Amino acid sequence: MTKKVLFTILFLLLISESHDCYAQSISSVELINNAKDYNGNTVVYKGEVIGDIMLRGEYAWVNVNDGKNAIGIWIKKELIKDIIYTGSYNAKGDLVEITGVFHRSCVEHGGDLNIHAQTITKISSGNKTPYSVNKKEINLILVLSGIITVVFLLRLIIKKFKA
Amino acid sequence: MYYLGRSIDFFFGIFFKMILKPQLKDIRHIGYYLGKITIGLGFTMFVPFIMGLVFFKEVNPALDFLVSAEIALLCGLVLTWLCATDKELNWMQGMVVVASSWLVAMVLSAIPLYLGGHYKSFLDACFETMSGFTTTGLTLVQDLDHLSYSHNLWRHLGPFIGGQGIVIIALALFVKGSAGSFRMYVGEARDEKILPNVIHTARFIWLISIVYLIIGMVALGIVGVLIGLKPQNAFFHGACVFMAGFDTAGFSPQSQNILYYHSLIFEVVTILFMVVGSINFNLHYQLWSGNRKELMRNIETRTLLLSTMLMFFIVTIGLNKAGVYSNAVILFRKGFFQLISGHTTTGYMTIYAQQFIKEWGDLALTGIICAMALGGCACSTAGGIKMLRVGIIFKALKQDIKALALPEHAILTQKFQHIKTVFLEDGQVRTVLLITVAYITLYALGTLVGVGCGYPVLNSLFESTSAAANVGFSCGITDTSMPTILKVTYIIQMWAGKLEFMSVFALFGFIVAFFKGK
Numbered sequence: 001m002t003k004k005v006l007f008t009i010l011f012l013l014l015i016s017e018s019h020d021c022y023a024q025s026i027s028s029v030e031l032i033n034n035a036k037d038y039n040g041n042t043v044v045y046k047g048e049v050i051g052d053i054m055l056r057g058e059y060a061w062v063n064v065n066d067g068k069n070a071i072g073i074w075i076k077k078e079l080i081k082d083i084i085y086t087g088s089y090n091a092k093g094d095l096v097e098i099t100g101v102f103h104r105s106c107v108e109h110g111g112d113l114n115i116h117a118q119t120i121t122k123i124s125s126g127n128k129t130p131y132s133v134n135k136k137e138i139n140l141i142l143v144l145s146g147i148i149t150v151v152f153l154l155r156l157i158i159k160k161f162k163a
Numbered sequence: 164m165y166y167l168g169r170s171i172d173f174f175f176g177i178f179f180k181m182i183l184k185p186q187l188k189d190i191r192h193i194g195y196y197l198g199k200i201t202i203g204l205g206f207t208m209f210v211p212f213i214m215g216l217v218f219f220k221e222v223n224p225a226l227d228f229l230v231s232a233e234i235a236l237l238c239g240l241v242l243t244w245l246c247a248t249d250k251e252l253n254w255m256q257g258m259v260v261v262a263s264s265w266l267v268a269m270v271l272s273a274i275p276l277y278l279g280g281h282y283k284s285f286l287d288a289c290f291e292t293m294s295g296f297t298t299t300g301l302t303l304v305q306d307l308d309h310l311s312y313s314h315n316l317w318r319h320l321g322p323f324i325g326g327q328g329i330v331i332i333a334l335a336l337f338v339k340g341s342a343g344s345f346r347m348y349v350g351e352a353r354d355e356k357i358l359p360n361v362i363h364t365a366r367f368i369w370l371i372s373i374v375y376l377i378i379g380m381v382a383l384g385i386v387g388v389l390i391g392l393k394p395q396n397a398f399f400h401g402a403c404v405f406m407a408g409f410d411t412a413g414f415s416p417q418s419q420n421i422l423y424y425h426s427l428i429f430e431v432v433t434i435l436f437m438v439v440g441s442i443n444f445n446l447h448y449q450l451w452s453g454n455r456k457e458l459m460r461n462i463e464t465r466t467l468l469l470s471t472m473l474m475f476f477i478v479t480i481g482l483n484k485a486g487v488y489s490n491a492v493i494l495f496r497k498g499f500f501q502l503i504s505g506h507t508t509t510g511y512m513t514i515y516a517q518q519f520i521k522e523w524g525d526l527a528l529t530g531i532i533c534a535m536a537l538g539g540c541a542c543s544t545a546g547g548i549k550m551l552r553v554g555i556i557f558k559a560l561k562q563d564i565k566a567l568a569l570p571e572h573a574i575l576t577q578k579f580q581h582i583k584t585v586f587l588e589d590g591q592v593r594t595v596l597l598i599t600v601a602y603i604t605l606y607a608l609g610t611l612v613g614v615g616c617g618y619p620v621l622n623s624l625f626e627s628t629s630a631a632a633n634v635g636f637s638c639g640i641t642d643t644s645m646p647t648i649l650k651v652t653y654i655i656q657m658w659a660g661k662l663e664f665m666s667v668f669a670l671f672g673f674i675v676a677f678f679k680g681k
Contacts, residue, residue, distance in 0.1 A: 032515045035522065050308040051417055054391030054425065061391070061425045063417070065308055069515065070419045089221065089311040104522075110427055111493035113515060137226040137278070144233035148240065155244050 025097060028069035035104035035113060043102045045071065045115055046123070049094050050087035053080060062117075064096060073098055074109065075117040085126030092126040184680030185673060191246040192256045193263065196347070198242025200264040200329060204271055205235030207324060208317075211275070215313030224313035227278035235271045257347045258669030261330050265658055268329050269293045272321060279314045281305050283643045286650055293654045295321025296329060297661035298544050300413025300510035300635020301653065303643050307418040312399060315416045319403040323376070325661070326410030326440070326544035327368050357448045357542075371447050372409070379405030379436050383429070390426040408433050409440035410544040413510025413635035420512045427496070433511060434503050441467075441507035441539030443551075445582055462579040463540045466554040471506055474534040478502050481527025498527070501636075506534040508546040510635025519638045520622060532625055535634045536606060546633025546660055548602045552595045554579065559592045601664045605631040605656055612652045613640065631656040 025046040031038055047066035054061040060080055062073045065087065075098075087093030100117035103109075108116075208228045215225035252260060272295075273288035282288040287303040294301045295318055304310065304318070330347045348361045357364045380402040387397025400416050407414040417423040421433060446464070449457040458464055478498045488494040497514060504511045519528060538547015562577040569575060577587040606628045613623025618640055626640040630653040641653070659667045 032517050033521060035518070051423065052392045052396055056391060063419060063423060065418065070308060070417070070423070072419070072422065072425050087308050089224075089309055092309075105488055105493060105497075107489055107493065109425060111488050111497045112422060112425060112513070113518070114425075131223060134223050134226055137223070137230055141226065141229050141233065144230065144237060148233060148237050151237065151240050151244070155240070 028066045028071050031071065031102060032069060032113065035102075038102045039104040041102055042099065042118070043115065044097060044099050045073075045102075046097045047071075047095070048087045048092065048126070049083055049085070049096055053083065053086060064098065065093075072112060072114040073100065073117050073120075074106075074114055075100075075120060079117065079120050082120075082122045085128075087126065089129070091128050094126045095123040097121045097123055183676065185677050188248075188250075189256055192248055192250060192252055193259050194242045194246030195248045196252060196256075196260045197264055197267060198239045198244075198246060200239075200260075201235055201242060201267060201271065202239030204268050204329070205232045205239055207320065208232035208235060208272075208275065210320060211313040211317045214316055215311070219312040221311045221313050224275075224279060224311035227275040228313060228317070230278065231271065231274040234274060238267075238271070252347065255669060255673065257349070258666040259673045261347050262658075262662060262666040262670035264329055265293075265296060265325075265662065268296060268325075269654075269658075272296070272317070275317060276314060279311065281307070281310050281314065286647065287643055290650050290654055291318065292321055293657050294635070295319075295412060295414060296325030297633050297657040298322045298326045298410045298412040298508070298546065299630060299633040299657045299661075300407065301630060301637060301641045301657075302414065302635075303641065303650075305643065307416075310416075315403060316399075318414050319406040319412075319416070322410035322412030322414060322544075323372070323406040326412065327372050328365075357445050367448065368444050371444060371451070375409055375436075375439065376402070376405060379409060382432055383436075386426070386429050386432055387424075390424060390429060392424075404433060405436055408436040408509060408511065411437060411440050411507050411509040411539060411546070411633070412544075413504065413512075415511070421500075422513050422515075430496070430500055430513060434500065437503060437507040437509045437511065440509070441543050441545040443540040443542045445542055446540070449582060457580075457582065460580045462554040462558075462581050463550040466550040466557070467506075467540065470534070470537055470550065470553065471502070474506060474530045474537075475499060475502050477530035477533070478527045481524050481530055484526060485522065485524030487522050487524070487527075501531060502534055505531045505634055505636055506537065507539045508535065508632055508634045510629070512636065516637045516639045519625070519636070525621065528621065528625060531636070532628050535628050535632045535636065536602070538632050546631075548599050548632075551581065552599055555587065555592060555595045556599065558587055559595075562587060598663060602631065602660070605659060605664075609652055609656050612649060616646045616649050626653075627656065631660040633657060633661050 025044045026038070028045070028047070031043065031045070045064065045066070047064040047070070049062055050065045050070055051063050055077060058077055060075055060077050062075055062080060062083070063070045064073050083094050083096070085091045085094050097120070098115060098117045099119045100115040102115050104113055105111040106114050106116075208231050212225050212228035212232060215221045215228065269289050269292045272292040273285060276282055276291055277285050277288040281304050282291065283303075283305060290301070290303050300322075348365065357367055380398060383401030383404055384398035387400050388394055392400060403414070403416045406412075413420070415421060415423065421430060443463055446457060446461055475498065478501075479494065482488060482494050482498050488497060500511075500513050519531070536547060537553055538549050539545025541549040541551040558577050558579050562575060566573075566575050578584050579587065606624070609627025609631055610620065610624045613627055614620055622638050622640055625636070625638045628634070629636045640649070
C-alpha cells in the first residue's frame with residue numbers, strides 16, 4: 001500500500017515537473033499557438049540565429065528562427081560570445097539551443113512574446129554561404145541584349161525609311 | 164468625385180446600353196501607353212541591380228534583376244513600336260491602360276523574385292508583387308530571413324512605386340501633359356488634382372515622397388543604430404521600413420515584422436510615418452504651403468481622428484474583456500500599434516499573426532476589422548473605403564435627419580471642409596455610396612471564398628478585409644499552402660481595392676465588349 005502511495009506521489013511529481021519545464025525543444029508554432037499554456041514556464045527552444053544581435057546594456061536581443069517563426073531571445077551579453085554567424089543571404093547562422101522562461105506577453109518588454117534565456121548551447125556552427133555565378137542567367141542576359149539591340153535598330157531603320 | 168462619376172457612367176454604359184466592339188486603334192492606343200509604362204518599370208529594375216552589384220556585392224540576385232529588366236524593356240519596346248500613336252487616350256482607353264498596367268507590372272516584377280528562389284511558385288511571386296504594388300503587405304515569401312538585400316529592396320520598392328501610383332511614375336517621367344494623362348491619373352483612383360496640371364501633380368507627389376523617404380530613412384536608420392543594428396543594416400532597414408510604412412504596405416525585411424526590433428522608439432517612429440502616409444497628398448500640399456489650419460478643419464482628418472478613437476475604444480474593451488495584457492501600458496502599446504497599423508491600412512505587426520485569432524477575442528478583432536475596412540484618407544497611399552467617403556456619408560445622414568425635423572419645403576444645405584468649402588450634392592453622395600457598397604461587396608466575396616475553402620467565418624472575414632482594403636494583416640490564412648483559388652481571389656481583391664474598382668470594371672467591360680460588342 002505504502003509502495004503504491006509513494007509510486008503515485010512520485011508519478012504526480014514527475015507530471016507537475018514536466019509541466020513547468022520542457023526538456024525537449026518546443027517549436028515556435030507550438031509556443032505561439034499555445035502561448036497561454038507555456039507562459040512563465042521554462043522551455044527549450046532550438047533554431048538558427050538570424051539578423052543582427054542587438055546589444056542593450058548588459059543584455060542583448062538575439063532572434064532565433066526554427067524554420068517556421070523567429071522568436072526574440074533576451075539574453076545576457078556574456079552568454080553569446082560563441083555566436084559567430086547570424087543568418088542572412090550570405091550566411092547560415094549558428095544553430096543554438098536555448099533554455100529560458102517563455103513569456104506570452106512580457107511585462108518587462110512592452111508585452112512582446114519572447115524568451116528570457118538562462119542558458120544557450122551552440123549545437124552547430126553556421127557558415128558563409130558558398131556561391132557561384134549563375135552562368136545560365138549570363139547567357140540569357142546576352143541573348144536578351146542581342147534581341148533588344150536588333151529591335152531597337154529595326155525601329156530606327158524603319159523610322160528612317162518611312163521618313 | 165466628378166471624374167469617378169464619369170467612369171461609373173462609362174461602366175454602366177457598357178453593361179446596360181448597346182456596346183461597340185473595340186477597334187484596332189483602341190488596342191493600339193492601349194498597347195502604346197502600356198508599353199511606355201512597361202519601359203518605365205524596366206528602368207526601375209536597374210535600382211536593385213545597381214545596388215545589388217555595387218553596395219551589397221550580390222552578383223546572382225543582381226543578375227536576376229538584369230534579366231527581368233531586359234524582358235520588361237523588350238516588351239515595352241515591342242509594344243511602343245507596334246502600337247505607335249500620337250493620339251490621346253479617351254476615358255475608356257485610359258481606364259483600361261491603368262487596370263492592365265497593374266497586371267503587367269505584377270507579372271514582370273514577379274520575375275526577379277521568382278528567379279531568386281524564395282517563392283514556391285510563380286503565382287506566389289505574383290501574389291507578392293501585387294501585394295507590394297497595391298501597398299497591401301500580405302506575403303508568401305519563403306525563408307525571408309535569408310533573402311538577399313536586392314530582392315528585399317525590390318519587395319519594398321514595390322509599395323513605394325505602387326503607393327504613389329505606377330501610372331504616376333510614367334506620367335511624371337515619360338508622358339507629356341495631356342487630357343489622356345489625366346484620364347490615366349483618375350483611373351488610378353486619384354480624382355483630386357493637387358496642382359492645375361496633372362503632370363505637375365504627379366511630380367509633386369513624387370517630390371513629397373522622396374523628401375519623406377530621405378527623412379524617414381535617416382530617422383529610422385539612426386534609431387536602428389541606437390537599438391543595436393549594424394549601421395549598414397540600420398539604414399537599409401530604415402529605407403525599407405519607411406517605404407513600406409509611408410506607403411502603408413507593411414512589408415518588413417525580417418520575418419518577425421516590427422517585432423524584430425524589440426524597441427518602443429522604433430515603433431513610435433513607425434507609427435508616425437504610417438499616419439503621415441495615410442494622409443491625403445492634397446493635405447500635404449496645403450501643409451507644405453503653410454496652410455496648417457486645414458489639418459484640423461479638414462473632414463478627412465476629423466473623421467480619421469474620431470474613427471481612431473472609436474475603434475480604439477472597441478479594441479481596448481475587447482482586449483480588456485479577453486484579459487490578454489496584464490497592464491494598461493502594455494494594452495495601450497499593443498492595441499494602439501495594431502489599430503493604427505490597421506486603420507492606416509499598413510499592416511505592420513508587433514504580435515504574431517496567430518495571436519490575433521488565438522488571444523485577441525472577437526470584439527477586439529471586430530474593432531480591427533472595422534478599422535481596416537474604413538481605411539485611411541483619399542488620394543493617399545492608404546486603402547479601404549477612405550475617410551472622405553465615410554465623412555460624406557455621415558454628413559448626408561445628418562442632412563437627412565435634419566430634413567425630417569424641418570418643414571417639408573425647407574431648403575437644407577450641408578457643407579464640409581476639404582481643401583475648400585464643398586456643398587454636399589446628391590450625385591456626390593450617390594458615387595460615394597456606390598463605391599462603399601462595392602468595397603463591402605468585395606470584403607464579403609473574399610470572405611465567401613475563404614469560407615468555401617474551409618476557413619472559419621471570422622478568420623475569412625479578417626483576411627478578406629485585409630486583402631481588399633490593402634492592409635496586410637494576417638491571422639494565419641495567407642500562407643503558401645493556401646488553395647490557389649484563394650491566392651487568385653486575394654490578388655483580385657488587392658488589385659480592385661487599390662484601383663477603387665472603376666478602371667477594373669472598365670477593363671472587364673472592354674473584354675466583354677471585345678467579344679460581345681457590335
